[in-house]
Amino acid sequence: MTSPAVSENEPRPFVEVALPYALVAPAVLVALAIAVVPLLYALWLSFQDWYLLRNPQPVWGGLINYEALFADAGLWRAFWRTWIWTIGTVAVEIALALPLALLLNRDTAIARMASALILLPWVMPFIVLGYGWRFLLDSEVGALHSVFQFFGFAGNSSILNDPNMALAIIIFISGWKGMPFMVLALLAALKSIPGELYEAAAIDGASPWQRFTSITLPSIQNTMLIIGLVLGILAFYSFDLPWIMTRGGPQDATTILGISMYKAVFTDLRPAYAAAISVVMLVILAIASFLSLQLRRR
């Protein structure tokens, strides 16, 4: 294909056939080493009996990890909590991103500057934002703690120590952190709406609200759905934020599946059981990815 001088019938020299493969090979090797091999290994590991306190080497265990997993009430709670976390995070992302995107979809210097700066929560490392929010919510020095205290949401102890409030507040922070990605996607969708639609609607005497619900919303809802799904998959696998902020506590209130899995390896020393949790999470990811591909084709 690359050298037009060679006719299709003539066999091409080996070097030429091999060149594209050789160029792409290192990237494929990285993909295999970091993704494919670990996935297959996780699958194999999930059928092993490997509890470091009892047997230091994995032995075939059949379905024991999966049986244990389905019988684990704490893990079930983490499972349902992960759905609350995922849906909540995406809901916050949309709720924050929609008004911001509408505001930033104007061609003024301020709007351009703001659409650059709005990316900051997304760009900054979790560790910095996690400690920043902990600082804001700290019961001794936190400014936000005083606000919560004033409105009666927090007593003398930080809201992060309250099992009823911790999950909600970290879901909000998670949505805040992921929101810029949704803003970017919505801005792109908003820019592609033809201006004539609004002019025609204005001539017909449509109110701003009517223009929003009959033109803007239908034009961006597909983007919202697809990006929501992508962000949902990311949220489902969260670990950094809840770990940095609460280590899954108080009383497991913020323990989502990523945290359960991490603790299964590093606290309970049960790598095979943790691998089984990963496999279950991957099956859910596969279903969600398939769903998102179907949506995109539509």
Added chain:
Amino acid sequence: MMHDSDNRLRNAALDALTIALLILVLSPIIWVFIASIRPDADIMTRGLIPARVTFDHFANIFSRGDFLVALRNSLVVGGIVAICTVVIAVPAAYSLSRFTYMGRDFIGFLILATQMLPAVAVLVPIVVIIRSLGLANTLTALTFTHLALGLPIAVWMLKGYIDAVPRELEEASIIDGSSQIGAMFRITLPLIRPAVVAVGTFAFVLSWGEFILALALITSAEVKTLPLALQTLFDPYSFSWGVVMAGGVVIALPTIVLFLLFRNQLVGGLTAGGIKG
């Protein structure tokens, strides 16, 4: 239709609202920066406007050996990851863009699919494999795993840029006697240089802030990276919020600067990656 002056007034009002919302949304970040330059005694007062400014917190962290070691480790790992990402991604993108061959679409899909694979999902097998290779607590392990963070986006972003370079430019060079690879180096690479710099930067930034792999693979102080060092600043029984926030600023600043510099390239690549993934 609205008059120009109405329009200007409306935009001014919306601009004011934009600024107000922006400050509100970014206030947690602004707070980190303010706290990092405030004496600890003032931090206790919780007010927004700093009455006194101090750089003691920065002097404090930069006098700590463990933080400096972590800074060096993060620079080394991030730098090697950035270089390796570019060295691996450029030929891969070139191959996917310029050649037609059996299995090309599958290979492209395989590389892209790794992008959607969250680190949490493969954490257990990676930790077990790396330990059995005897590489736990090494920067090598961290470098290698971090390579996977930005590589797929890098490949797909560069492929987009190479697709946009007209093939005729290379063909002219090949007729003049240069090889295909020579044409890539002489013609295409210089044209996509901004994208190459952007993906290298991006790979660096991802490695710089990466947390869970570092947490799972690294325990000894001499190989800790900055996110782990920040935890160390915080964890002991006595700590200063000012110092922790100054540490946060040191970690955040390069990320912010590099991102704002390469924003256009990165946003394009990321939305494309996210939408394709």
